[in-house]
Amino acid sequence: xxxxxxxxxxxxxxxxxxxxxxxxxxxxxxxxxxxxxxxxxxxxxxxxxxxxxxxxxxxxxxxxxxxxxxxxxxxxxxxxxxxxxxxxxxxxxxxxxxxxxxxxxxxxxxxxxxxxxxxxxxxxxxxxxxxxxxxxxxxxxxxxxxxxxxxxxxxxxxxxxxxxxxxxxxxxxxxxxxxxxxxxxxxxxxxxxxxxxxxxxxxxxxxxxxxxxxxxxxxxxxxxxxxxxxxxxxxxxxxxxxxxxxxxxxxxxxxxxxxxxxxxxxxxxxxxxxxxxxxxxxxxxxxxxxxxxxxxxxxxxxxxxxxxxxxxxxxxxxxxxxxxxxxxxxxxxxxxxxxxxxxxxxxxxxxxxxxxxxxxxxxxxxxxxxxxxxxxxxx
Numbered sequence: 001x002x003x004x005x006x007x008x009x010x011x012x013x014x015x016x017x018x019x020x021x022x023x024x025x026x027x028x029x030x031x032x033x034x035x036x037x038x039x040x041x042x043x044x045x046x047x048x049x050x051x052x053x054x055x056x057x058x059x060x061x062x063x064x065x066x067x068x069x070x071x072x073x074x075x076x077x078x079x080x081x082x083x084x085x086x087x088x089x090x091x092x093x094x095x096x097x098x099x100x101x102x103x104x105x106x107x108x109x110x111x112x113x114x115x116x117x118x119x120x121x122x123x124x125x126x127x128x129x130x131x132x133x134x135x136x137x138x139x140x141x142x143x144x145x146x147x148x149x150x151x152x153x154x155x156x157x158x159x160x161x162x163x164x165x166x167x168x169x170x171x172x173x174x175x176x177x178x179x180x181x182x183x184x185x186x187x188x189x190x191x192x193x194x195x196x197x198x199x200x201x202x203x204x205x206x207x208x209x210x211x212x213x214x215x216x217x218x219x220x221x222x223x224x225x226x227x228x229x230x231x232x233x234x235x236x237x238x239x240x241x242x243x244x245x246x247x248x249x250x251x252x253x254x255x256x257x258x259x260x261x262x263x264x265x266x267x268x269x270x271x272x273x274x275x276x277x278x279x280x281x282x283x284x285x286x287x288x289x290x291x292x293x294x295x296x297x298x299x300x301x302x303x304x305x306x307x308x309x310x311x312x313x314x315x316x317x318x319x320x321x322x323x324x325x326x327x328x329x330x331x332x333x334x335x336x337x338x339x340x341x342x343x344x345x346x347x348x349x350x351x352x353x354x355x356x357x358x359x360x361x362x363x364x365x366x367x368x369x370x371x372x373x374x375x376x377x378x379x
Contacts, residue, residue: 028132031127032182035128035182071340077332083315098127104120129178149323179211183208183209190286190288194367206280209276228253231246233245244323259308
């Protein structure tokens, strides 16, 4: 079956969102645990418990991140080029921070020196903190617009700098992302640990959930006055991938247009608050397994809220409105999207099944006794 161009573009917009959500749900709690490591673990034994809670699975969770980058490159090459031009140093900083994670897991326990291990704990903290923060900062910049323009021959000209990415709304979005991942990681630690680590994770998780919902509400209020984008010319969903064939306007509150035309979309941000509140309650009454399901729903709903607000925009331009990239004018060819779709249909279920199997096999609590018994394989 070969889908028409319009359908394929929508499918790939949804698939890209699904991959980002997959990374946020699986890799998000890994990053959150990394941020919590120096605070929830008060001694070496407790920190080894924390690391062994995520150690066997964190590498597999990065598949979602790598796949999302590959999907962006293959399905939305122009968006890939603009994002890496505009956010190059931020993405490079994220990459270098993530380099610390495999090094930290592999080398932390190679020496008995407490100073050695403490320094690697700080590296693992940085490896969790920076990606978690920049993930949200990137979304914040997409909502405020990236300072780029397209020449008549579609050459990309980026006119911003690294510090431009650190605008107030983007930093708020980064704090939403950071608190969201800390919440998710804290709930996961409740599942995998016992004793003092479990109790500290429970306390941190309660604060993080409350902070996430507060910051998310604050960002939602800001959206009302933030300049959004709207296509004013006729839309050609099956048209050529040339962003310069449309006209775009910008104005306060325009990111809420989709919610005005489709009121049922309000279910998405509402789900973030409802599931977050339920996760908070379940965490407090020591039901971390179910709380993790609802914290995953919260993560999903927060990302979907941004996606629903921006559709059909992928990367708006803040200095050349008509250069903004949308679902309808910046994709690969119909043939490419069709081939990629069937490749995805085959491999994404395999990733889901494999990931589910790994977590099923490695289920259970991690304790100090377990680590000492399996010291040769423990982190």
